Amino acid sequence: MNGLPERGIDILTGQPAQGELLAELLQTGPLAPELVLRYAIGIGKALGRVHDRGVVHGSLSPWSIAVGEHNATILQPVAQDARAQAYTSPEQIRGEAPDWRSDVFAYGAVLYEMAAGRPAFAGGPDAVRAAILSRSPPPLPAESPVLSAIEPVIADCLNKEPL
DSSP states (O other), rough: SSSSSSSEEEETSSSSSSEEEEEHHHHTTTOOOOHHHHHHHHHHHHHHHHHTTOOOOOOOOGEEEESSSSSSBOOOOTTTGGGGGGGHHHHHHTTTOOOHHHHHHHHHHHHHHHHSSSOHHHHHHHHHHHHHHHHHOOOOOSSOOHHHHHHHHHHHHTSSOOO
16 A cells, blocks of 8 residues: 555445545644645535535534545544534534535635634534524634635535525
8 A cells, every 4th residue: 555554434336545634744733825725626526426425424623534645535434522612513403414515615624624723613512603603613714825815615514595
């Protein structure tokens, strides 16, 4: 393979995924803008492949994404993973079943964290749920043209009322 450790099971193939767990990369803070863009594209492509097969993840988070130098893999969801709460869509908080739009919301929250170095919605469980339902995350640092370009994409993904 590519020498990277296995990080879970690929949601599409059922095979062990290779790469680094995105959550581990985010422990050191925001990613470099170029990495944010590379990973945003890779994760978006991987999520598109998942949705093209009619699969909804429903609990996408940095713990369910493995990234490599040239690809990203969406991992099978872990039942009741409390770490995914900050990436839960408003409709899921309201008790609705997740669909592809829920995954897009979670994707936006993941992108925000990659760029900002902190979750889009933070605090205790009640505060996180309230923020997801009613608030937008703080603006990204505008020190990079890449981050300035990706911020509207993140805002669209984090729309409280999915289209």
